[in-house]
Amino acid sequence: MMRPVAAFVGLRYLRAQTANQFASFVSIASVICVALGVASLIVVMSVMNGFESELRERLLSLVGHASIEAAGDELDWRAARAAIEARDGVVAAAPFIDLEVMLSGGRKLSGALLTGILPELERGISEVERHMRVGRLDDLRAGKQGIILGRALALQLGLDQGDALTVMAPRKSAGRGLDTALRQFTVVGIFEMGLRDHDGVRALVHLDDAVLLAGRSTIGVRVKTADPFAAPGLVRSWAADWSVDGRPGVRIRDWTEDNATYFRAMRIEKIMMSLLLSLIVAVAVFNIVATLVMTVTDKRSGIAILRTLGYSRRTIVQIFAFQGLVVGWFGVLVGMTLGVSLARNIDVLAPRLERLFGFEFMPADVYYLTSLPAELHVGDVVWVAVIALLMTALATVYPAMRASGVAPAEVLRYE
Numbered sequence: 295m296m297r298p299v300a301a302f303v304g305l306r307y308l309r310a311q312t313a314n315q316f317a318s319f320v321s322i323a324s325v326i327c328v329a330l331g332v333a334s335l336i337v338v339m340s341v342m343n344g345f346e347s348e349l350r351e352r353l354l355s356l357v358g359h360a361s362i363e364a365a366g367d368e369l370d371w372r373a374a375r376a377a378i379e380a381r382d383g384v385v386a387a388a389p390f391i392d393l394e395v396m397l398s399g400g401r402k403l404s405g406a407l408l409t410g411i412l413p414e415l416e417r418g419i420s421e422v423e424r425h426m427r428v429g430r431l432d433d434l435r436a437g438k439q440g441i442i443l444g445r446a447l448a449l450q451l452g453l454d455q456g457d458a459l460t461v462m463a464p465r466k467s468a469g470r471g472l473d474t475a476l477r478q479f480t481v482v483g484i485f486e487m488g489l490r491d492h493d494g495v496r497a498l499v500h501l502d503d504a505v506l507l508a509g510r511s512t513i514g515v516r517v518k519t520a521d522p523f524a525a526p527g528l529v530r531s532w533a534a535d536w537s538v539d540g541r542p543g544v545r546i547r548d549w550t551e552d553n554a555t556y557f558r559a560m561r562i563e564k565i566m567m568s569l570l571l572s573l574i575v576a577v578a579v580f581n582i583v584a585t586l587v588m589t590v591t592d593k594r595s596g597i598a599i600l601r602t603l604g605y606s607r608r609t610i611v612q613i614f615a616f617q618g619l620v621v622g623w624f625g626v627l628v629g630m631t632l633g634v635s636l637a638r639n640i641d642v643l644a645p646r647l648e649r650l651f652g653f654e655f656m657p658a659d660v661y662y663l664t665s666l667p668a669e670l671h672v673g674d675v676v677w678v679a680v681i682a683l684l685m686t687a688l689a690t691v692y693p694a695m696r697a698s699g700v701a702p703a704e705v706l707r708y709e
Contacts, residue, residue, distance in 0.1 A: 321585045325625040327578030332629025334571045339674045340637035342564045344667030352489040355421040359525035363514035365543040371513045385518045386418030391504040398460040399451035406497045410504020419518050428455045429483025436502040440482035444493035457481045465509040579689040586693030615690040622686025640668040
C-alpha cells in the first residue's frame with residue numbers, strides 16, 4: 295500500500311518539473327500521447343462495432359436468423375412453422391425454397407440464388423418490401439411466373455420491370471438423372487438491400503412457381519427471433535424436441551454459420567486496428583519512462599537526503615511510481631472523456647470534417663453507407679482503459695527501481 299508521504303513527495307517532484315522546461319515538455323507530451331491513443335482506440339473500436347452491426351443487420355434483412363430443412367424425408371412445413379412460432383423468442387417463421395439457377399436476359403447470363411417465398415408470410419421474416427425500388431412484394435402471384443431481382447443483378451442482365459427472362463434450374467428427373475428445367479419469367483419488381491451479396495445474386499419468385507421449377511416439394515422454414523444471438527440455441531432446442539415422437543429429423547443452419555467469414559474478417563480487422571493504435575500509447579509510455587529518468591537524474595541529491603533521513607528503498611520506489619502514474623492515468627482519463635465524446639457525436643463531427651477538408655469518408659458511389667456508423671460499447675471503453683493503465687504502470691517500474699538504487703554516500707560526498 296502506498297504511503298501518504300510517497301504521494302506528497304511525488305506530487306512535489308511533479309510540480310517542480312516546471313523549473314526543467316524539457317522535462318515539463320516531455321510530461322505534457324506524454325499526457326497528450328496517452329490521451330490521443332486512448333481516444334483513437336475508443337473511436338475506432340466504436341466505428342468497427344457500428345460497421346459490424348450494420349453488416350449484420352443488412353445480411354439478416356433478407357434471409358432471417360436460421361433455417362430449418364428436412365434431413366431426409368420431406369418436411370411438413372406448415373406443422374413445423376406452427377410449432378416453431380409457438381416458441382418464446384420467435385418473432386416469425388415462413389416457408390422457402392432455395393435454388394441455384396442461371397438467369398438469361400437477352401444475350402447476357404448470370405448465376406443467381408433463386409428463393410421461393412410466400413409474400414404474405416415473408417414480410418415477417420425479411421425487410422425486402424421496405425427496400426423495393428420498383429414493384430411490390432404482392433406482385434408475386436402463384437402461377438403468374440413473376441420474379442423480383444436484386445438491383446445489381448438486374449443491371450448486370452440489363453433488365454427492368456416488365457422484361458422477360460429465362461430461368462434455368464438443374465433438377466433430378468426420374469429415370470433420366472440430372473435434368474435442366476427452363477421457365478420463362480417476367481420481372482415484376484427490383485429491390486436494393488444495400489449489400490452486394492443480396493443485390494447481386496438474389497432473386498425472388500412465388501413459392502408455388504419455385505416448387506414447379508425445382509420439380510420437388512421439399513420446402514424449408516426460415517425463422518426470425520427477437521434476439522439474433524439467441525437464434526442458434528433456440529432453434530436447435532426446438533429441433534431436438536421436434537425429432538421425438540417419430541417425426542423426421544431436420545437440418546438446422548443459422549446466420550453465424552452462413553456468414554462466419556464476414557464476421558471473422560471483421561474481428562481480425564478490429565484486433566489489428568487496436569494493436570496498431572496501441573502503438574500511440576506505447577510511444578507515450580516511453581515518454582513517461584524518459585520523464586521519470588530525467589527526474590531521477592535531476593533529483594539524485596534529494597533522493598540521497600531522503601535516504602539519509604530514513605526513507606526505505608520501497609518508499610523511494612513509491613514516490614517515483616506515483617509520479618508516473620499521475621501522468622499516465624491523467625492522460626487515460628482525458629483520453630476516455632475525449633474518445634467517448636467523439637464516438638457518441640461521430641454523426642455530427644464527421645460531416646463537419648468532410649466540409650472542412652473537402653473529402654468524404656464514405657463516398658456514395660463506392661459504399662452503400664453514406665455516414666460513419668458508431669456503436670459505443672462500455673466493455674470496449676473499460677478494456678482500453680485497463681490496458682492503458684497497465685502499460686503506464688509498467689512504465690514506472692524501471693525509473694523507480696533506478697531511483698531506489700541511488701547510493702546516498704556517493705551522491706552527497708561532493709555536496
